[in-house]
Amino acid sequence: MKLEKIAKINTGLLTTRKKAKSKNLSKGIYKLLTVNAIDNYGNINLDKLDDFYSNEKISNQYLTKKGKIYIRMNEPYTSIYIDEENEGILFPAYFVEIELRNINFLPEYIDWYLNSDKNKRNYLKAQSGTLIPSINQKIIREIEIPEKTLEEQEKILNVYKLFKKQMELLDNLKIKEEQKFKAITDKLIEG
Incomplete structure (x- = not known):
C-alpha cells in the first residue's frame, strides 16, 4: 500500500526565512534537527542538535511530535521515529513529517521499513541532483509499504x-x- 494512502506527509520549515539576523534580535531559540544529529539507525543525539535563533515564534506544526516519523530528503535518507524524549525539535525543509492515519500500521514499523536497505536502494535510484543528491516528496508518497x-x-x-x-x-x-x-x-x- 502506498504511504500516501495511510499517512499525511508535511514538509519542514524553510529556516532561511525565519532565522534572526543576530542572537540579540532573536524572538526564540529552538533546537534544530540536523543531519549530524542522526545516526544511521535513526537515533537522535541530542547533544549534536544546533541552536536556531528565530526572528519570530515558530508554529508548533514545525516541531517534532511523539508518534510521528521524520525522514531526511538527502543522503543517507535516514528516518527517525519520535518518542517523548525527542519531542519539540524544529525540523527544517530537508525533512518531511509522516503522520500515520491508519491504525493497521505501527509508526515504528513504517520507520523500520523506511530505513531498510531495500527501501534505501529505491531512494538511490530515484534521487536527483549531483551536488547534493536528494529525493522529493512524491518519492516518499509513493513508497509501497508491505502490509503485515x-x-x-x-x-x-x-x-x-x-x-x-x-x-x-x-x-x-x-x-x-x-x-x-x-x-x-x-x-x-x-x-
Whole structure:
C-alpha cells in the first residue's frame, strides 16, 4: 500500500526565512534537527542538535511530535521515529513529517521499513541532483509499504530493537577500545 494512502506527509520549515539576523534580535531559540544529529539507525543525539535563533515564534506544526516519523530528503535518507524524549525539535525543509492515519500500521514499523536497505536502494535510484543528491516528496508518497498484521509488525520491531541495541553496544565498545589504545600508545610514546 502506498504511504500516501495511510499517512499525511508535511514538509519542514524553510529556516532561511525565519532565522534572526543576530542572537540579540532573536524572538526564540529552538533546537534544530540536523543531519549530524542522526545516526544511521535513526537515533537522535541530542547533544549534536544546533541552536536556531528565530526572528519570530515558530508554529508548533514545525516541531517534532511523539508518534510521528521524520525522514531526511538527502543522503543517507535516514528516518527517525519520535518518542517523548525527542519531542519539540524544529525540523527544517530537508525533512518531511509522516503522520500515520491508519491504525493497521505501527509508526515504528513504517520507520523500520523506511530505513531498510531495500527501501534505501529505491531512494538511490530515484534521487536527483549531483551536488547534493536528494529525493522529493512524491518519492516518499509513493513508497509501497508491505502490509503485515499487527502481530507480524511487532515481531519485526522486536528483532529491529534488538539489532539497534546490539549496534549501540558495539559502537560503545569501539569507543572504549579506541580510548584504551590511545592510552597505551601515549604511555609507549612517553616511555
